[in-house]
Amino acid sequence: MDNFKVSVIVPVYNCCEYIGSTLDAIINQDFEDFEIIVIDDGSTDNSLEIIKEKLSTSTRHYEIIHQENAGVSCARNRGIEIARGDYLVFVDADDFITKNHLSQLYNGKTDFSLTQFVKKDGEHLSKPHHFTEKLISCDDFIRMELNMEIPFHFCQLMYKTSIVNENNIRFTPNVVYGEDTEFALKTFIFGENISLGNEITYYYVQHDESAIRTSEFKRFEVVNIFENLAQYYRSHGKDELANLIVTSRIPKAIFGNMNYFFYNDYNFEDVIEKMHQLDLFEKLSKFEGDSKSKFKIKLFLLNPNIYYKVWKKIKNSID
Structure with a gap:
């Protein structure tokens, strides 16, 4: 069985409008040694057909899992279970990453690495946090997050797979808010340092249908x-x-x-x-x-x- 430097995990549920461009961005990375794991979580639109078409015509290593709808946490957990990469990266099906997202994240040394993300709402972009240091201890980063001194999204990170698996860390199912932050903050206590970068490589796209009122x-x-x-x-x-x-x-x-x-x-x-x-x-x-x-x-x-x-x-x- 082949091993990779990075596994990119993409949970999908009824994202036919966006999944094509998201996969294009992943496929066209300037980083070579990675696999793409897409978990279709019981989509009822044509997301699965788009996924198969995009990946089958690419030269990237990929795995497509189709399961009954169980929620995004279960989909991500399934991706973790089959991942063969030394590191894990998560990309949501309706978000966008730049061509150098993986190459900016990967260093093969630190337990975690981070690049900047911004929220994209139409033409408006949120302001990213600028780090003055290139390395921070996991405990210090946790304190900054718990004091809400930094904007933070778990998708802007690369996680060492062995830390996640050896400590049996998974996403909590059936939770709408906070399960992703919980996953990251649990994982951090088993690591030493986080490599920090200030380049924006992850765009967290806001949509009307995801408005808080729903x-x-x-x-x-x-x-x-x-x-x-x-x-x-x-x-x-x-x-x-x-x-x-x-x-x-x-x-x-x-x-x-x-x-x-x-x-x-x-x-x-x-x-x-x-x-x-x-x-x-x-x-x-x-x-x-x-x-x-x-x-x-x-x-x-x-x-x-x-x-x-x-x-x-x-x-x-x-x-």
Whole structure:
């Protein structure tokens, strides 16, 4: 059985409009020693036909897996199970990578490597984070993420396969938000360093059909993900990082998603009721981070109605 330097894992579900261009970008990499693993997760459109046509006419090593619909986490996990590369790279079926994505990521030395990603919404591009160093310890990177000091997407990374498999790290099934961040943050505690690059090579494409309104309040599921991650860290002797999840990452996730619902015109009473149901007020009160965020959170906890009215007034003045 052949081994490769890199396995590129692509989960697909009803992405016929985008999967062709995504695969073209992968096929046309300026890096040679890699395989493409596409997992069709029960698509009901013609995604599978496009996948077969694109890959069968290329010279790249590839594997196509067709399975009954089980969700993106199960699709990615299936890709990990059959991957033969020393390193893993994940590309979503509707995103885009530049020609040098793999060559920028691969160094064959560090446990992880990272290039920059941006969110692409029409013609608008988000601003990437610029790293001043070329190497960072995994623990330091985790702290930056838990304090939300950097924009982060798990697809901008290359992962050492042996670390993932030897520690049995997989994506949590049946979760809509946060399972990808959980995967990365679990994996990091078993590595030493992350190689950092500042070139933008991954474009995370935003689509109207993926708008937050279709998710109801599922974005709050990320709280459970981070609570489970905190337990995972404690079980591996990472109490300081676990505490940082409780006092920083979870409160910021709650507050950020709450404001996101407000911005997208969710009913104020519905948001507050859902937060009470999930006991999010108590978890929000544990925030111990920066003074600016602490002030906003305290204002909200003191009187949610006043906070919302002030927030709405500021939003309307900006709009």
